[in-house]
Amino acid sequence: MKNFWIGIGAVALASLATQSIAQEKLVVSTWGGNWKDGTAIIAKEFTKRTGMEVEFITGGTLDRLAKAKVAKGNPESDVTYTTSHVGALYQSDGLFEKLDMSKIPNAADLYPAGDRGGYEMGVYSYVYSPAFRTDLMPAGFKIDSWKVLWDDAMKSNLGLPDFDPSHIVIAASVMEGKSPADWESTTDKLTALKPNIKAFYQSDATSQDLIRTGETPVQVLLSINGYHLIEQGLPIEIAIPKEGAVVGIGALGINTGTKKLDAAHEFINVALDPIVQQEICEFHKCSPMNRKAKISEELAKLPGIFTTDEQWKTQAIVLDDATYAKLLPQWKTWFTENMMQ
């Protein structure tokens, strides 16, 4: 009888232990909306491989950064999906763990832009590039250079992001044959753009609203948003100027203080898996970071989708994250004081 009760006890304990493992979840901080749906592609494969469920915490890029700073040492999430230059701020503030590359074997197959300095890994890329409504601009209108944005015909037609002027600052620097670090010598050029700006958008949603309603028929637009609108039937053309388009990179980092370090590394490894990369890119209409990812021909021919080293070299303007993170506040402050209002 005694053995019977010991047996029952052992079974109960084992069942509780199994339940607690099964209930352990990896918490991933990501953006909301279709960005979360994109992250769910990684989560689905991760759960399939590890049996661990994934829970999402969603919010804006900067709101999540502020929250992570407040929760330093006791993070709300185990993994953070963010923009790579914002990831540099996580890193500089000690909010990201140094990655153990031996646990991310898929990292070996990435384009150079995927390596973001050992604390975060680039998962996909997109571009910020000029885009326009073909039905609202004159017939034959083309944007083959960033210079077109400065044309008189562009007066009160242009929309720019208010949260990040880096794209136009970088483009102006490149146009003037300067490095983005020498941006201060191009401020006259930037000021000359002021009459052409109709409005600044604050988010992806307002960006899409502005171009959908025709308020700003020309925008420096996030390519993923552009393709999303094209899918909805909006006549939009995304241009890749001869100087190149400014690349943004969605990156994953591991929050300092996580108790699920191995699982967090595995999540990043899954995100860089060629098949998962293909799914993410087909979903978002973005460029994969893994060279081995095979995307459809239809996607590969879209402007701003880079699948060869040659395209990365000739069409992409990539700034290192530390420089980006250091210069962005200066650009932003200058922009607020001189370009807005």
Add this chain to the structure above:
Amino acid sequence: MTRQRPFFVQFLVPAVLVAVIFAAAMFNVLKYSFLEFVPGSLNVGGFTLENFTRINRPIYYWVLLDTFILSFATAFFALLLSYPISFALVRAERNWVRSVLVVLAITPLFTGEIVRTYSWMLVLGSDGVVNTALKSLGVIDRSVPIMYTRVGVVIALVQFAMPVMIILLATAISQINRDCEKAAANLGATPNTVFWWVTIPLTLPGILSGFVVVFAWTMSAFSTPQLIGGGKVLMISNVVYLQGFSSFNLPFAAVLSLVALFAALGSLALMKLLTARLEQNMATS
């Protein structure tokens, strides 16, 4: 003999707790305003006064001035549009009329600021309701820009502030002793004279408190100028946000927050002084 604490003291505890938390937060803001901004980092440096000298730039004076003007215009137009509604709300003889007015006037209070602002974007846009109506009536032949202008921002802010103004005015109007109006009418005053020389002066406390509340409320407006202004119309809260959350320059954002706080307190003190004088003048005359 022991002295017993007054009964109401226990009711002060929540208020004191909130005040302590608020004071601690404000102290933190004050502390940040004296710390150095380090580009490329969320950490701040050592003691500096540079954040305060930076404020001495035309852009920040213009933003402050714009904030005052937009707040004043919002309070003024909200008052102008709300008074007749409040008057009808209190004086309507039929219950159903009052019920309809209450629903129409107060319901917007229960929809969020963002929802209301998005609705205004649809109304004020180039192809919005206003421009489409004006074009179809032949008043204009091409869209008039209303979005991303001060006019657009004030329109949305006024609508946002009206429910509060209506409640305050309706309370004031309902407190009027109707015998005063009847006495004036018996002495030969026309309804117009009674309204301007009896009713309005008697509701002056409500008018002033409504004006001050809406003015102070609008001083901290954020989402409406953010979305309707589209970065072309900036109020002080928008600049605080841009510096703090886009530039990550939290020390300078802290300075701007302090400036906003003191500007609001200063203008409220000034208004209090003016309203006290006005009320005194009305009482003596």
